[in-house]
Amino acid sequence: xxxxxxxxxxxxxxxxxxxxxxxxxxxxxxxxxxxxxxxxxxxxxxxxxxxxxxxxxxxxxxxxxxxxxxxxxxxxxxxxxxxxxx
Amino acid sequence: xxxxxxxxxxxxxxxxxxxxxxxxxxxxxxxxxxxxxxxxxxxxxxxxxxxxxxxxxxxxxxxxxxxxxxxxxxxxxxxxxxxxxxxxxxxxxxxxxxxxxxxxxxxxxxxxxxxxxxxxxxxxxxxxxxxxxxxxxxxxxxxxxxxxxxxxxxxxxxxxxxxxxxxxxxxxxxxxxxxxxxxxxxxxxxxxxxxxxxxxxxxxxxxxxxxxxxxxxxxxxxxxxxxxxxxxxxxxxxxxxxxxxxxxxxxxxxxxxxxxxxxxxxxxxxxxxxxxxxxxxxxxxxxxxxxxxxxxxxxxxxxxxxxxxxxxxxxxxxxxxxxxxxxxxxxxxxxx
Numbered sequence: 001x002x003x004x005x006x007x008x009x010x011x012x013x014x015x016x017x018x019x020x021x022x023x024x025x026x027x028x029x030x031x032x033x034x035x036x037x038x039x040x041x042x043x044x045x046x047x048x049x050x051x052x053x054x055x056x057x058x059x060x061x062x063x064x065x066x067x068x069x070x071x072x073x074x075x076x077x078x079x080x081x082x083x084x085x086x
Numbered sequence: 087x088x089x090x091x092x093x094x095x096x097x098x099x100x101x102x103x104x105x106x107x108x109x110x111x112x113x114x115x116x117x118x119x120x121x122x123x124x125x126x127x128x129x130x131x132x133x134x135x136x137x138x139x140x141x142x143x144x145x146x147x148x149x150x151x152x153x154x155x156x157x158x159x160x161x162x163x164x165x166x167x168x169x170x171x172x173x174x175x176x177x178x179x180x181x182x183x184x185x186x187x188x189x190x191x192x193x194x195x196x197x198x199x200x201x202x203x204x205x206x207x208x209x210x211x212x213x214x215x216x217x218x219x220x221x222x223x224x225x226x227x228x229x230x231x232x233x234x235x236x237x238x239x240x241x242x243x244x245x246x247x248x249x250x251x252x253x254x255x256x257x258x259x260x261x262x263x264x265x266x267x268x269x270x271x272x273x274x275x276x277x278x279x280x281x282x283x284x285x286x287x288x289x290x291x292x293x294x295x296x297x298x299x300x301x302x303x304x305x306x307x308x309x310x311x312x313x314x315x316x317x318x319x320x321x322x323x324x325x326x327x328x329x330x331x332x333x334x335x336x337x338x339x340x341x342x343x344x345x346x347x348x349x350x351x352x353x354x355x356x357x358x359x360x361x362x363x364x365x366x367x368x369x370x371x372x373x374x375x376x377x378x379x380x381x382x383x384x385x386x387x388x389x390x391x392x393x394x395x396x397x398x399x400x401x402x403x404x405x406x407x408x409x410x411x412x413x414x415x416x417x418x419x420x421x422x
Contacts, residue, residue, distance in 0.1 A: 015282050016283075019278075022275050022278055025275055026272055029268060030272055033269060036268075047265070048215065048219065049210070049215045049216055049219045050223065050254075050306075051265075053184075054306050055302055056187065056191055057190040058298040058302055059299065
């Protein structure tokens with residue numbers, strides 16, 4: 001294996017690691033965004049009604065994500081532990 | 087005679103280039119102080135002086151039509167030459183809006199179990215804040231209609247509801263700005279992932295400026311700013327109506343406070359149904375109006391007499407309207 005190959009391998013590994021954290025961050029931000037809009041269900045302060053109504057038609061994927069997270073919440077700790085490599 | 091009485095900015099040739107919006111009067115006050123009568127009277131007087139005028143009732147319990155002697159609907163109706171009037175139907179406004187959104191959402195959320203769109207939106211029709219929101223949407227529509235007029239008078243709902251409606255734009259803008267920054271953060275990170283991994287998995291709109299959520303937020307932001315400036319900027323005037331009784335004075339005081347927190351300035355208060363002589367002195371003292379006037383030094387005052395039964399006639403309304411418009415013109419003249 002040449003030096004170049006090793007370097008490429010290292011790059012790929014680093015890239016995967018780098019995006020792994022960002023992916024987790026994106027997911028958390030997306031959840032926060034969706035939760036802010038439907039948070040009245042769990043008592044969070046709600047944006048004005050008009051704003052929620054305007055945005056809901058565009059947030060199909062965000063709410064699906066929320067639903068998935070609720071379904072997977074059994075395994076929430078495992079997921080966090082996975083991300084943090086504990 | 088006619089043109090000399092026109093309010094500044096109400097003449098079309100003057101106002102057209104610099105401000106396409108007409109002069110706006112937002113009439114606020116406690117229930118029963120005479121908002122509708124004052125609005126109708128001003129509207130009649132302004133239209134008689136040659137301003138094309140639109141008077142709008144935003145009160146869910148309408149009686150503008152009763153005062154003007156003409157049955158009104160949600161579309162403007164010409165009640166006399168140069169004067170159109172309409173009564174906003176908040177219930178059907180809410181219903182129409184919610185139905186429209188429901189039809190947009192069904193295809194997206196139909197399969198979700200956690201989120202029953204039908205029930206959610208049916209509940210929304212009855213949910214708190216909905217009426218104020220519908221009222222704000224109605225103001226947005228009036229803004230668009232208003233371009234065809236020289237003057238628009240908004241006869242508002244009782245104080246509490248109107249104050250909540252007037253505070254909506256500022257609160258909504260705060261939410262929009264925060265949601266927008268959160269959304270942009272998400273997009274930025276999605277773009278980062280795609281750049282690093284070079285994967286084609288992400289939707290292309292996530293990476294450019296045409297994310298539908300960002301677009302909707304920016305669009306709504308623009309609309310809210312337009313409504314806000316319609317209600318607040320140059321040529322918009324909040325007229326607070328009160329009477330020489332304690333409750334009305336206390337409520338007016340609170341309203342001024344809340345309005346100024348929301349960036350609205352009450353320049354002129356109208357004291358309705360004032361009496362003469364000793365009775366006036368007693369009532370002004372007992373109701374706290376004297377003290378109120380002293381404390382609110384920056385506000386200009388217009389006192390209107392108690393017109394009794396005469397107010398129910400068109401002539402009575404015209405007389406009252408002329409008093410108000412003359413007083414306003416004099417104040418503005420003196421102010422400039």
